Amino acid sequence: MIDAIATVERNDLFASTPDDQESSRRYGFLRLHLPQPQTILPGQFAMLKKHGIYEPLLRRAMAFYRVENSADNTSVEFIYQILGRGTSALSTMQAGDEVDYLGALGNTYDIEAVRGKEALLVVGGVGSAAVFMLAEKLLQEKIAVRLFIGGASRGDLLGYDDFVELLGSKNIVSATVDGSAGERGFVTTPLQKYLTENLSPKIIYSCGPDAMLHAVAKVAEANHVPAQLSLEAPMACGIGICVGCAVAVKQDCAEGFVYKKVCTDGPIFWSKELKW
Ligand SMILES: Cc1cc2nc3c(=O)[nH]c(=O)nc-3n(C[C@H](O)[C@H](O)[C@H](O)COP(=O)(O)OP(=O)(O)OC[C@H]3O[C@@H](n4cnc5c(N)ncnc54)[C@H](O)[C@@H]3O)c2cc1C
Ligand code: FES
Numbered sequence: 001m002i003d004a005i006a007t008v009e010r011n012d013l014f015a016s017t018p019d020d021q022e023s024s025r026r027y028g029f030l031r032l033h034l035p036q037p038q039t040i041l042p043g044q045f046a047m048l049k050k051h052g053i054y055e056p057l058l059r060r061a062m063a064f065y066r067v068e069n070s071a072d073n074t075s076v077e078f079i080y081q082i083l084g085r086g087t088s089a090l091s092t093m094q095a096g097d098e099v100d101y102l103g104a105l106g107n108t109y110d111i112e113a114v115r116g117k118e119a120l121l122v123v124g125g126v127g128s129a130a131v132f133m134l135a136e137k138l139l140q141e142k143i144a145v146r147l148f149i150g151g152a153s154r155g156d157l158l159g160y161d162d163f164v165e166l167l168g169s170k171n172i173v174s175a176t177v178d179g180s181a182g183e184r185g186f187v188t189t190p191l192q193k194y195l196t197e198n199l200s201p202k203i204i205y206s207c208g209p210d211a212m213l214h215a216v217a218k219v220a221e222a223n224h225v226p227a228q229l230s231l232e233a234p235m236a237c238g239i240g241i242c243v244g245c246a247v248a249v250k251q252d253c254a255e256g257f258v259y260k261k262v263c264t265d266g267p268i269f270w271s272k273e274l275k276w
Helices: 084-089 127-131 134-142 160-167 187-197 210-223
Strands: 002-015 026-034 045-052 058-064 066-071 074-081 098-105 118-124 145-151 172-176 202-207 225-229 247-249 257-261 269-272
Touching: 002 084, 045 074, 045 084, 058 074, 058 084, 066 134, 066 247, 074 084, 074 127, 118 127, 118 134, 118 210, 127 134, 127 145, 127 257, 134 145, 134 160, 134 225, 134 247, 145 187, 145 247, 145 269, 160 172, 160 187, 172 187, 187 210, 202 210
Parallel strands: 118 145, 118 202, 145 172, 202 225
Antiparallel strands: 002 026, 002 098, 026 074, 045 058, 045 098, 066 074, 225 269, 247 257
């Protein structure tokens, strides 16, 4: 882990539906230059904040989307949704500006578990950022990968073109709530259909909004498919100190569960472990 000042290389802002500003969600694609090389594993995240500001005081958690290493430095990329104070401050940054960077944090996906099976990546909204490096790694390991990507509208299928380049469009199933791309509805509907029609062994890896993760967990359980979920708990410190990110995990004890920290024990948990 390094605690450093990173430099903005690119910060491109875009909207989900440029013609309809009322309902449009806004996003940023951020590329940072780190002053030293760093090993970053799929599913890990960084805590980021615009350098030199005190409002907000705390850094915000962002999953690594892509990483590019050279001999003496690393460039890292993020996709963020502009929601509140932290991400709004990030959206004002331009090339050359400085960012408080703490990373790489958290655990990584269990890749050994998928050997001999097909990997189904199920993502919604900015959750797609947390699985792109996983898809790259699985392909390197010669594991079959199929992506189910969902969003409210076409412009919310984040990273879609990069995934098509990586996986090929025949291995991607998309769904949008408004029907503007792919199937109309939630991404769990084509996921269920695929699991009904294809009975070979599979593992699901998923990241997205809480409601989507609950739905994915139910589909996984009903079809007896193990699932790893990357959780997006609100985080203050990111390094196990504040306990603000606790999640209940089943355990054989009097209470039937213990609390674990999403930042240091996660963010990736087996679905069957979670006491939701
Ligand atoms: C491990 C991890 C990885 C993440 N990766 C990404 C990513 O790649 N891209 C991305 O856009 N976001 C990601 N997030 C979520 C991101 O950290 C929050 O959206 C961000 O902190 C919001 O900060 P803000 O100051 O802009 O909004 P705030 O002012 O803090 O909040 C704005 C609104 O968002 C809600 N909110 C805040 N934090 C979260 C959260 N963690 N989950 C759900 N709702 C929240 C608040 O309740 C409020 O309604 C990740 C979170 C975690 C824990
Ligand atoms: S965010 Fe502080 S302990 Fe997890």
